[in-house]
Amino acid sequence: xxxxxxxxxxxxxxxxxxxxxxxxxxxxxxxxxxxxxxxxxxxxxxxxxxxxxxxxxxxxxxxxxxxxxxxxxxxxxxxxxxxxxxxxxxxxxxxxxxxxxxxxxxxxxxxxxxxxxxxxxxxxxxxxxxxxxxxxxxxxxxxxxxxxxxxxxxxxxxxxxxxxxxxxxxxx
Numbered sequence: 001x002x003x004x005x006x007x008x009x010x011x012x013x014x015x016x017x018x019x020x021x022x023x024x025x026x027x028x029x030x031x032x033x034x035x036x037x038x039x040x041x042x043x044x045x046x047x048x049x050x051x052x053x054x055x056x057x058x059x060x061x062x063x064x065x066x067x068x069x070x071x072x073x074x075x076x077x078x079x080x081x082x083x084x085x086x087x088x089x090x091x092x093x094x095x096x097x098x099x100x101x102x103x104x105x106x107x108x109x110x111x112x113x114x115x116x117x118x119x120x121x122x123x124x125x126x127x128x129x130x131x132x133x134x135x136x137x138x139x140x141x142x143x144x145x146x147x148x149x150x151x152x153x154x155x156x157x158x159x160x161x162x163x164x165x166x167x168x169x170x171x172x
Contacts, residue, residue: 001088005078016075019066020085026059027124028093028134028142031102035133057131064122068106083107090124096142102132 011021033053040046071083080088087105094103104112108121114129125131134142137149145154152159 001080007077009078014076016070016073016082019063020075020082020089022063023067023086023089026056026063027103028139029056030060031132031134032136032139034131035135035138037133039136061123064106064124068120068122071107093142096145096147097134097138098141098147099134099138102134102138 009017009021011017030053033049033056037046037049037053040049067082067086071081073082074080075082075085083106085105087107090103090105094101097103101112104121104124106121107119110116110119113119113121114123114125116127123129140149140160141147143155143160144152146152
């Protein structure tokens with residue numbers, strides 16, 4: 001919204017707020033995995049990536065459908081609709097990533113909708129209905145919430161060092 005919400009947003013206030021909070025995470029994993037695919041070598045690693053991509057896609061679809069069904073509901077106490085919240089979250093992610101439109105809310109102008117024909121946007125995708133992709137740098141700019149992959153913050157105040165990913169990729 002480019003201004004602080006008063007009171008501060010509480011994702012645990014109710015089910016709708018929780019799902020709006022959840023809207024932030026799976027999509028970043030989804031576009032990150034799509035973007036990482038060309039950078040990955042090895043059958044086992046690609047197999048892991050495909051499995052993660054499937055789960056992230058499913059999570060994102062469930063969350064987006066839940067929110068789409070409630071698109072016109074007002075999010076208390078802010079006097080903004082669910083659709084407006086998703087649009088602002090997506091705009092913020094695009095702005096932080098500095099790479100154009102690779103994220104869209106659950107309602108979009110027809111020129112951004114599938115095949116330029118629809119405003120509904122349960123599955124966020126490009127003109128060809130393919131998943132958007134983000135580079136690792138773009139992902140870090142967003143999850144750090146700083147707009148820079150070199151300055152930690154946000155979800156990783158001490159930086160992301162890939163320790164978890166490295167553990168998964170170790171040979172048994």
